[in-house]
Structures are given as structure tokens and as C-alpha cells.
Amino acid sequence: MTYPEALDYINAVRFSAWNLGLSRITVLMERLGNPQKQLKFVHVGGSNGKGSTCAMTERMLREAGYKTGLFPSPFIEDFRERIQVCGGMIPEDALCRITERVRAVADDMEDHPTHFELVTAIGLIYFAEVSCDIVVLEVGLGGEFDATNVIDPPEVAAFVHLGLEHTEYLGNTLTEIAKTKSGIIKQGSDVVSYENDTEVMRVFDEVCKEKQVPLHIARFSRLELTEATLSGQCFVLRVPAEEDSEDRIPSDCRVKDGTEFTLPLAGEYQLHNCVTALSIIEVLRKRGFDIPEDAVIRGIAEVSWPARFEVLSKEPLFILDGGHNPQCAEALAASVAQLVPGAETEGVTFLTGVLRDKDVPGIFDHLIPLAKEFFCLTPDSKRALPAEELAEYLSSRGCKATACKKAEDGIRQSLAKGLPVVAFGSLYLAGVIRRTLRRVLPEETKDA
Numbered sequence: 001m002t003y004p005e006a007l008d009y010i011n012a013v014r015f016s017a018w019n020l021g022l023s024r025i026t027v028l029m030e031r032l033g034n035p036q037k038q039l040k041f042v043h044v045g046g047s048n049g050k051g052s053t054c055a056m057t058e059r060m061l062r063e064a065g066y067k068t069g070l071f072p073s074p075f076i077e078d079f080r081e082r083i084q085v086c087g088g089m090i091p092e093d094a095l096c097r098i099t100e101r102v103r104a105v106a107d108d109m110e111d112h113p114t115h116f117e118l119v120t121a122i123g124l125i126y127f128a129e130v131s132c133d134i135v136v137l138e139v140g141l142g143g144e145f146d147a148t149n150v151i152d153p154p155e156v157a158a159f160v161h162l163g164l165e166h167t168e169y170l171g172n173t174l175t176e177i178a179k180t181k182s183g184i185i186k187q188g189s190d191v192v193s194y195e196n197d198t199e200v201m202r203v204f205d206e207v208c209k210e211k212q213v214p215l216h217i218a219r220f221s222r223l224e225l226t227e228a229t230l231s232g233q234c235f236v237l238r239v240p241a242e243e244d245s246e247d248r249i250p251s252d253c254r255v256k257d258g259t260e261f262t263l264p265l266a267g268e269y270q271l272h273n274c275v276t277a278l279s280i281i282e283v284l285r286k287r288g289f290d291i292p293e294d295a296v297i298r299g300i301a302e303v304s305w306p307a308r309f310e311v312l313s314k315e316p317l318f319i320l321d322g323g324h325n326p327q328c329a330e331a332l333a334a335s336v337a338q339l340v341p342g343a344e345t346e347g348v349t350f351l352t353g354v355l356r357d358k359d360v361p362g363i364f365d366h367l368i369p370l371a372k373e374f375f376c377l378t379p380d381s382k383r384a385l386p387a388e389e390l391a392e393y394l395s396s397r398g399c400k401a402t403a404c405k406k407a408e409d410g411i412r413q414s415l416a417k418g419l420p421v422v423a424f425g426s427l428y429l430a431g432v433i434r435r436t437l438r439r440v441l442p443e444e445t446k447d448a
């Protein structure tokens with residue numbers, strides 16, 4: 001099997017739809033020898049911030065000397081980003097070999113595994129093959145019935161920000177969504193949660209008590225921001241005044257009071273994700289992992305995560321963000337207003353494209369007040385809202401909006417306006433925008 005053949009098989013249309021449930025992945029992994037049972041995990045669910053929180057957690061563990069696996073989704077430019085060990089992507093030959101092994105089993109199953117289940121199986125096999133010490137595993141969709149939930153109790157089940165998303169699969173209220181996502185909580189784990197809405201935290205508290213596992217809340221009040229720029233932010237972390245878990249975290253497992261951090265990711269929401277990741281590290285220390293303070297500081301300072309308020313160029317200013325729902329759009333608008341010079345007075349140029357099944361009005365409600373003009377693209381997805389329809393919708397709301405056929409057209413027309421450019425709306429656009437911008441901008445202007 002060649003690399004293109006492996007990708008063609010994984011991405012075959014008939015296997016690409018979401019079909020939640022653990023029956024297929026359970027059978028698939030059993031027939032493959034259950035390699036996941038050889039591994040330890042941090043399992044991260046939620047709506048917004050999973051990838052960033054996973055990246056921070058993995059980098060701190062890597063800096064501490066652990067052999068780390070990272071399973072994020074989706075990828076930005078290279079499919080192999082989905083399966084990483086110590087920051088390196090799975091080699092093409094390993095992906096081909098493991099895919100062929102998985103195909104032999106999957107194609108023999110009456111109920112064929114989905115795209116995501118195939119990728120999950122390939123990742124778990126590879127992590128076991130190379131003997132990862134710990135894998136940071138991002139939930140794909142939901143929690144309870146997501147393929148990643150085939151694992152045994154993780155060291156930590158962690159939750160980032162929860163919002164209304166995928167309601168056709170997960171429920172129509174925050175309470176229903178929280179119940180579905182809480183399905184990754186298993187007896188024997190510790191649980192860490194972003195400081196979510198009251199109704200979400202009530203669900204997590206009830207499930208943790210039922211499973212008899214400790215719940216640790218990542219309190220944002222622990223963080224004192226000292227500097228925020230487009231290049232990142234600096235903050236001081238404090239030991240919480242009161243314990244927020246029934247199972248107290250020993251003081252020697254806490255990050256030292258007053259520790260100073262430099263985070264090279266911009267945006268207030270990344271600070272909240274960072275506190276969540278730091279709380280995960282404290283819990284892992286409690287569970288016996290040796291994670292020195294200098295590794296924690298270094299891990300945060302060295303983390304990188306593409307397409308999340310990522311400055312691709314400073315002159316001209318060009319920012320890329322994968323925000324694709326109202327919660328992401330609200331966070332993006334706050335970051336633009338805070339960090340982009342002249343955004344609230346002169347406005348910015350938005351380069352955007354969205355999927356048809358997203359809450360389009362909810363997304364643009366937050367960004368229209370900052371927009372001077374929109375240039376619209378069609379994401380590379382069967383679920384995409386065509387650029388022409390998006391431009392027509394924005395025009396109906398009183399915005400100046402132009403549909404563009406190609407990413408290069410959109411980038412060139414956006415830059416020509418002379419204002420800061422913010423590209424957003426779908427991670428399906430992020431990869432092509434990153435690649436195209438490298439061609440469009442002269443080398444001397446790039447500052448990524």
C-alpha cells in the first residue's frame with residue numbers, strides 16, 4: 001500500500017460520515033489485539049479549546065522527558081498531523097503498514113468502521129508500537145459514544161469550554177451536551193474541568209460523585225495577566241486560596257505560587273485553556289508523574305498550535321483563526337478588539353468561509369461590528385456554504401462582501417485593502433490559506 005492509497009482508503013466517501021457508537025470500534029480494537037490497553041492517557045473533551053489544551057499538556061509532558069503521543073483533530077496541512085509522537089508526525093511508511101493491517105480487519109466487519117474510527121485505530125496501534133509513556137487524546141465528537149472512548153479509564157479525563165454544538169448528535173441544551181460529553185468519565189480516573197457554566201458543572205459534579213472520582217476545577221482566578229500582545233502573553237500563576245476538589249491536591253504537586261509563564265499563543269481564551277492544562281499537570285503529579293517545574297515553564301513557553309489566532313505575517317498584519325462557531329467567534333472578536341491596532345475605529349478586513357450546518361448568524365453577530373469588508377471563500381468540504389451564498393447573506397446584513405473563487409484571489413483582494421486581515425470560519429480553510437499565503441507574500445514580509 002502506497003501513501004496515497006492509504007489516504008484514499010481512509011478518506012473513502014462511504015466511511016466518512018459520523019455514526020456514533022462504540023460497537024464498531026470495540027470489535028475493531030479487539031480483533032487488532034487491543035493495543036490501547038498498553039497505554040496511559042489524558043482524554044480531553046469539550047467544545048472549544050481541545051486542541052490547544054492538548055498541545056500545551058503534551059508539550060509539558062514532553063519537556064519532562066516522557067515519550068508522548070498526541071492525537072488531535074482535524075489536521076491543518078498534512079493528514080499525519082493527526083498522529084504525533086514527541087512532536088513528530090507518524091512516518092508515511094508506518095501509516096501505510098498500519099492502515100493495511102487495519103483494512104484487513106475492518107473490511108471483514110459486517111458493520112464497517114467509520115473514517116474517524118479507522119484513524120483512531122491507526123493512531124492507537126502506532127502509539128503502542130513505539131511504546132509511548134502517555135498519550136494526549138482529543139475527543140472527536142461528544143464523548144460517551146466517540147471512538148476515542150474505547151480506552152480504559154485514563155489518568156485524567158479533562159474538559160475544556162462547552163457550548164451548544166452538534167445538537168443533532170449531542171442534545172439541544174447545555175445540560176444534555178454535558179451529559180453526553182461526561183461519558184468519558186470513568187471510575188479510576190481524575191477529572192479536570194475548565195470553569196464552565198453552572199449547569200455544565202452541575203452535570204460533571206453529579207457524574208463524578210456517581211463514579212466516585214475527584215473533580216478538579218481549573219479556576220481562572222489563579223491567573224494574573226502581566227502582558228498581552230500579538231506575539232503572546234505573560235502571566236503569573238497563583239496557588240488557589242481554597243481547594244475545589246473533594247480529593248485535595250497535595251501542595252507539592254501544585255505549580256509553585258507566583259511562577260511566571262510566557263505563552264506564545266495570543267487571546268484571552270488561550271489563558272483559560274492554559275490554566276486547564278496546568279491543572280491537568282498538577283493532577284498527573286498527584287498520580288505519580290515526575291514533571292519538574294522547569295519542564296512546565298518550558299513546555300508552555302515552547303508550545304505552538306496553528307490556526308488559533310495565529311499571526312502569519314506582521315507586515316502586513318495577517319491573522320489566521322480556525323474559529324467556526326458562535327463561541328469561537330465571540331472569543332475571536334474580543335482578541336481582535338484587544339490586540340489588533342485600529343480594529344475598533346477603522347475596522348479590519350475579514351477573509352472567511354463557513355460550513356452550511358454551522359450557526360452562521362450567531363458567528364457573524366460577533367464580527368460584523370469590527371468588519372470594514374468581507375471576502376468570502378468556499379471551504380473544501382461537502383458541507384460548505386458556497387462563497388456566493390455567504391456573500392449574499394452578509395450583504396443582506398448591510399456588509400460589503402465579495403465572493404472569491406480561489407484562496408489566492410481572496411488573499412490578494414483582502415491584502416489590497418491596506419487594513420489588518422483576519423481569516424476565519426473553518427479549519428477546512430486554514431491549511432490552504434497557510435500554504436497560499438506563503439506563495440503570495442514576499443519572503444521579507446513574512447513573520448510567522
